[in-house]
Amino acid sequence: MQDIHLRWLALAVGALAMSLLAVGLAARSGPVLGWGLAALGGEYGVLFAAEGRALDELTPVYAGAFVLVAELAFWSIERRVPAWSEPTLVERRLARLAATCIGAAGVAALVIVVSAASGGGGIALEAIGVVAAIGALALVAVLVQRSAAEVDSSP
Amino acid sequence: MTRVATSKLRVYPALAGLGLVGALALGRPELAALAAPFAVLVGVGLAFSRRPELKLHVELDRERQLEGRPVSLELELVAGTPVSRLELLLKFPEGLVTGEPFPRVLHLYSGERRELHVPIRCVHWGTYEVGEALWRARDGFGLLVFEGSVGESRWLKVYPSGEALTRLLQPLETQVFSGNQVARHRGEGIEFADLRPFTTGDRVRRVNWRATARRGVPWVNEAHPERNNDVVLFLDTFAEARRGDTGTLDLGVRAAASFATHFLKEKDRVGLVSFGGVLNWLTATSGTTQLYRIVDSLLDAEIMLSYAWKDLDVIPTRTLPPRALVIALSPLLDERTVGALLDLRARGFDLAVIELSPLPFVGEGTSETERLAYRLWLLRRDALRTRYASLGVPIVEWREGVPLDAMVEEVRAFRRHARVVRV
Numbered sequence: 001m002q003d004i005h006l007r008w009l010a011l012a013v014g015a016l017a018m019s020l021l022a023v024g025l026a027a028r029s030g031p032v033l034g035w036g037l038a039a040l041g042g043e044y045g046v047l048f049a050a051e052g053r054a055l056d057e058l059t060p061v062y063a064g065a066f067v068l069v070a071e072l073a074f075w076s077i078e079r080r081v082p083a084w085s086e087p088t089l090v091e092r093r094l095a096r097l098a099a100t101c102i103g104a105a106g107v108a109a110l111v112i113v114v115s116a117a118s119g120g121g122g123i124a125l126e127a128i129g130v131v132a133a134i135g136a137l138a139l140v141a142v143l144v145q146r147s148a149a150e151v152d153s154s155p
Numbered sequence: 156m157t158r159v160a161t162s163k164l165r166v167y168p169a170l171a172g173l174g175l176v177g178a179l180a181l182g183r184p185e186l187a188a189l190a191a192p193f194a195v196l197v198g199v200g201l202a203f204s205r206r207p208e209l210k211l212h213v214e215l216d217r218e219r220q221l222e223g224r225p226v227s228l229e230l231e232l233v234a235g236t237p238v239s240r241l242e243l244l245l246k247f248p249e250g251l252v253t254g255e256p257f258p259r260v261l262h263l264y265s266g267e268r269r270e271l272h273v274p275i276r277c278v279h280w281g282t283y284e285v286g287e288a289l290w291r292a293r294d295g296f297g298l299l300v301f302e303g304s305v306g307e308s309r310w311l312k313v314y315p316s317g318e319a320l321t322r323l324l325q326p327l328e329t330q331v332f333s334g335n336q337v338a339r340h341r342g343e344g345i346e347f348a349d350l351r352p353f354t355t356g357d358r359v360r361r362v363n364w365r366a367t368a369r370r371g372v373p374w375v376n377e378a379h380p381e382r383n384n385d386v387v388l389f390l391d392t393f394a395e396a397r398r399g400d401t402g403t404l405d406l407g408v409r410a411a412a413s414f415a416t417h418f419l420k421e422k423d424r425v426g427l428v429s430f431g432g433v434l435n436w437l438t439a440t441s442g443t444t445q446l447y448r449i450v451d452s453l454l455d456a457e458i459m460l461s462y463a464w465k466d467l468d469v470i471p472t473r474t475l476p477p478r479a480l481v482i483a484l485s486p487l488l489d490e491r492t493v494g495a496l497l498d499l500r501a502r503g504f505d506l507a508v509i510e511l512s513p514l515p516f517v518g519e520g521t522s523e524t525e526r527l528a529y530r531l532w533l534l535r536r537d538a539l540r541t542r543y544a545s546l547g548v549p550i551v552e553w554r555e556g557v558p559l560d561a562m563v564e565e566v567r568a569f570r571r572h573a574r575v576v577r578v
Contacts, residue, residue, distance in 0.1 A: 030162020037166070038173055041189055048183045059185045067192050070170075074163045074297060083242060085260035092239070092262060096295065104192030111191050115184030137172045137194075 006050035013043040021073060028077040037070050063108030064101040071097055156206065156303035164201075164298040167193040200296030208235030211306040213286035218309075220277050222316040228253075228273040228285060230306075234263035242291040249400075250279035250313065279400065280315040280408060282454050284308045314450050315405075317413035318559040323421065324566055326384045326480035327505045334383025335421045344378035351377055384423040385439050385476045388414055388449070389499075391485030391492040392431025395458050396513030401555065403511040407484040408453045410509060410559055414482060415449045427452055428474055430495060432459030436474045465491050467498045479504065486511045487539060500546050507566050508543060508550040515554055547573055 020036030023029070044062065056062075075093075174190020177183075212231040220226050232243070244258035253275050261269065275285070287306040293299070329338040341348045350366055353373030366374035388411045395404040411427070418425045419441060426439030427449050435455065437448055467475075475481070481504050485492050500506050519529045543550040549569035551562045 030166055034162070034166035034169060037170055041170065041174055041177070041186070044189060045177050045181060045183065045186055048181065048185060056185050059188045062185075063189050063192050066189055067196070070167075070193070071297075074161070074166075077162075078297070081242070081258060083258040083260050084256035086262060089240065089260060089262055096239075100196065100296075104196070107192045107195050108188035111184060111188040115187070137168065137175065 006046055010043050010046040010050060013039055013046055017043055021069075025073060025076055030074065030077065033070075033073050033077065037066075037073070040066065040069070057112070059112050060105040060109040064105035067104035068097070068101045071100060156301060158206070159300045159302070161293075161298055161300055163296075164197065167197045167298075171197070196296060197298065200294060200298045204294035204296075204299050205236045207238045207241070207290075207292045207301055207303075209233070209238075209241075209290060209303075209305045210235070211286075211288055213307050213309050215285065215309045215311060219312045219314060221314050222277055222280050224277055226275045226277060226311060228275055230271040230273060230288075232261075232263070232269045232271065234265060234267050234269075237265045238263045238292045239295045240293045244289045245273065245285075246287050246289065247275070247285065248281075248283045250277070250281050251275050251283055251285065251311075252278055277311075277313040280313050280405075280454060283311045283313065285311055312451070312454060315409045315412040315453065317409065317416050320413060320417045320563060321560055322563060322567070323414075323417055324480060324482065324507060324563055326386070326478070328478040329382035330385050330424070330476075330478065332383045332424075334381055334423060336382055336384050336423070337379045338382040339379070341377045342380040344380035346379040346381075347376060348379045349377045350374050383441070384418070384421075385426070385479035386414070386418045386423055387426045387428060387439060387475055387479050387481045389481050389483040389485070389496075390427065390429045390431075390453075390456060391483070391487075391489065391511075392429050392433070392456055392458055393461070393489035393492055394486065396486055396488065396516035398516040402516060403486040403488075403513055404456065404458060406511045406553065406555055407486075408456055410484050410511075410553070411453055412450055413559055415446055419443070419446045424476075425449065426474055426476075426479075428470055429453075429456050430465070430470070430492060432461030432463075433457075434465070434469055436470060438471075438473050439476055439479065465495075467495050467502070475499075475504065481506045483508045484511060485509075486513045487536065488513060493539065496543070496548070497546070500543075500548050506548050508548055509562055509566075510540070510550055510552045512552045512554045544569075544573075549573070 017036050017039035020032055020039055024031075024033035024036050048056070075097075171190045171194035174186050174193070178185075178187035178190065210233040212233070214229040216227040216229070228245075230245070234241075239262060241261045241263055242258050243261060245253075247253060247257075253273055255271075255273050259271075263269065286309040287304055289304050290302070292301045294301075325336065329336050337344070337346045350363055351374065353362065353367075353375050357375045361375040363374050363376050390407050390411055392404065395402045397403070415425050415427070422441055424439040424441045425445060427435070427437040429435040429452065435452055437445070437452055481499055483492075483496050483499075483506065485496070485508065487493055487508075487510055496506065496508060514533075517529075520526050540550050540552075549566040551565040551569075553559070553562045
């Protein structure tokens, strides 16, 4: 019964994710797209809770597809002006996108392999995981902070 | 240069954080696997992003050109760092147009030199600064946007296109220097004027042998000498009527350039007075250099709003030589110009007024009151023309599309039939 309720919840979260993505694309709003993507990831999490503890071997594929959706969504809302562009620009970008998605699948596969090899972990490993997560987030926050809007006096 | 984070740079770390926290909370490594690529993407993207280093070399094939003619702009864009997506917009002032598409989106490798050939058409006279470009670049992962400007300014002078004039206005009196105009008085020259008895000092070659044979005493030919003229172009820059891209000032500048070109070609001395909010003047001299001085001065002509009362006293006396022909180019919208021109006539200057008609640039109005005001305004302008004509000043109304030659002929016709009253 709980399983059925969770599946309906996952469906609802999925519908919310689709709506937020649609609104984000229509309004060209990055934050709304972000919430849509977070809801999409949340739907995945709810499905795990519904399906039990078995490791999902298709996660790398989902990760690649998730990154693809995110990249295409942000590409759609990029500010653009009517301009003449080189014919190879779109091809290059698509190639870079494909490489990014394959790279994302690879990183996800690495994470899955490492977690499968650690076999359950224990408190120490969880503590290391928490520290690693906080450290990674802190590093990214520092990099984002350094890359915040700057006005450079040099040409 | 500015550097701005895109919304992707804010959303991806948040997604990574949420995924990692969710993975820890639920104990599911799959969520960490979904989140990790976003963190890796941000880390790699920021680590590899570099400020674009761009240089733009600009060359114009000429520094001066006539209205309506083309100019070629050669650009060489050099990238010191790789730029995955560069949007380049060349700034063109109003008055210059190009058929090349801008902005352009390019991909540049590190060290790449890209050459762009941009043909420009000079639509309107003026002095323009070209060569500066605005650019926007994105890093390879779309996390950062850089914007800046690049390029070196180059000055381009577009001279007003002149009209061909078949005949010029002749002043009432010539000057003392040699020129191409036949003077009224008599002296050494080519054009036959009269016969008179031989006096001591006359040269033998001037003896008219037929008259001498008929009369039995020596008679000599007299001729009209060729002398030059002094011409002052009086341009009114107090006010103009304008609609869209054209106005009365454009007509005045083009007419002044035409007159200057043709009078200087006839070895006359030409000066310029730009009478308006800002007073500019050039004393009358001759030669090609003077033509360039006049045209360069005309390029700076603009309407400068001013309430200060000005009359002829502000103009240096050397600028208005005695017996000079003053050709006034004015829409007669400002009382100060009207007063100055009447003052010129009162001081005995040989004056001709070419009225740059503001009527094509002014609407009649929609309401009854506006139409009534328009008709009154037209009547006032007619009265002003009558006043000038009664003082012996030829005044002709010139509209765009009518050849300047026709205006010159109207002035010549007025002078033929009017008696000039010396005041």
